[in-house]
Amino acid sequence: MTYLPNIVFAIILFCGIGYFAKNVKKLFRNINLGQDVDVSDNKPERWKNMARIALGQSKMVRRPVSGFLHVVVYVGFVIINIEVLEIIIDGLFGTHRIGLSVLPTSVYGFLIGTFEVLACLVFVSVIVFWIRRNVIKIQRFWKSEMTSWPKSDGNIILYFEMVLMSLFLIMNATDLHFQGLNSGNVISQYIAPMFSGLPETTLHFIERSAWWIHIVGILIFLNYLYFSKHLHILLAFPNTFYGKLTPKGQFNNLESVTNEVKLMMDPNADPFAAPAEGDVDEVPAKFGASDVQDLSWVSLLNAYTCTECGRCTSECPANLTGKKLSPRKIMMDTRDRLEEVGKNIDANNGEFKDDGKQLLGDYITNEEIWACTSCNACVEACPVSIDPLSIIIEMRRYLVMEQSAAPTELNNMMTNIENNGAPWPYNQMDRLNWKDEK
């Protein structure tokens, strides 16, 4: 019987981590539905970006208030999680505060004291975050794509953190032995009096409950990640690693197009020639993207990483002037569609069954796609190196090259380029006229 709690703990831990692992596998599979791109270049620069942007939060602090609060929560979260190690060992082996038996009391006290201070800071920051979202109603959290689930999601995470931090402090405050040491109870010593007068057994019960709810809460939180924008706490790292390294203005050149253009321009090429060897099994490429599978896997990783902060949208010239386009929505739509495709695959024994839907049209409208000025403000603003513009351009490519569905004015512009080498209907021979005009 004395082992019952250990066994229960082991089972809960196993299930918690197991379910998470299952979802991580799904995550990998879904991201791999994207097109292959070579991102094996420039490793040192990639590591540097990851260290600077994800670990160092360099882009977060561009907005000082939210940036600072975020750093507090982030540092607190990471460091307090060291405590989880102790909790797991205690839980599995039935020990109590194993740290005390391996570390000198002063060192242990210093660690827990640090955790307590951080927990308190995190708690306060999270409250401020909540107020910013719900009382001050900062605009970027109240755009049209931030209703229903995304809106609740943002708040649920904040509640989670409030509860977890409180439980940690209550657990310490009601631990008579720990309070008796009077080392490391920097914050909890002020909470302890709230429980004074309660019989020792009740205190013990509260302490145990807080301990259990805390660890179960952490496991639930872990599993909540997959369903939430909070996945960014993990994916920010690979995402900043694989982020774009070339100048922001540089769009990729489609190789499939290059081959065809070369063929067209080569006067010696025989248009009816059989494809060269090695080309035989080449499927005629689809130009651009109309669904998630057409996007690069980095774009799909981007979609899962998006934290819905809306920094991109709040700097988007189209969005600022009331157009439908919102780069955040582009990312959210991509993720939602990707999830839908993933579920479809799960339901059909690993094969995607056409559901008559696609990202372009059912989620993202042409109107949004054409409103973009390709200004890169969204890319620049994103704190985790997401590139919404590349998705927009892939969709334009699909609309133009597969569907010939560009707005009329753009078609005219392109016809002009074809006919006279300029986007306007002027004669090529007049190109140098400016020289002699006034």
Added chain:
Amino acid sequence: MSEQLNVPTMEELMAQGKQPDILFWVGSAGSYDDRAKKITRAFVKILNKANVNFAVLGTEETCTGDVAKRAGNEFLFQMQAMMNIEVLNAYEVKRIVTCDPHSFNCLKNEYPSLGGNYDVLHHTQFIKELIESKKLEIKDGVFNGKRITFHDPCYLGRANSEYDAPRDVLATLNANLLEMKRSKSTALCCGAGGAQMFKDAEKGDKEINELRTEDALKTNPEIIATACPYCMTMMSDGVKVKEKESEITVLDIAELIAQSQGL
């Protein structure tokens, strides 16, 4: 003031067995747009004044294909690119300067993988070079103390991280340079990029160029400086809409420098 500009073409130079140090890529806007042509002429005056050994392609130049690419027409872009690369490579062009950040970005970043490798400069970078190498002497006077605000073109700034060259050049004018609240990496687009120049905007509650002009007006400038022919159109229109043409002029950095030289 219609003094003759000295604008050799590559073809002419080649016939004389000469090779210029740099090719001036005029671009479609710079060749045909009435307002942008003035920028082109101003820049050529600077080149002439500094005795730069340059040439243009003239009628052999054709659209870079940039705007087709932004609109999603990769075919048209690559066709244009390959035609241009053929011409540029045949003339053994090594260095290119252009007043259009879109051409600059396209030639610099998107041509190499198609076989066009050149050292590409934006005209603000080149002017800076001329000043630093003392080929161009800046005489202050005309713009002393003038209130000038600079609008960063997206394709020079964010797209290619060049925020300093235009500012360094402006700094030589001894003017009162004012930064908009949104500037450099957070500058707001003028609204022309991504092929928007050639179409009406989607439904919204405002035009982007008006919003950007409002940004500029907040600095209470006498001059709005630009460095892109499309920004020029957008900002000029914005100033017109705000009925400020009598108080505020929109000028390209090339024009400012040319005027400061009395050119």
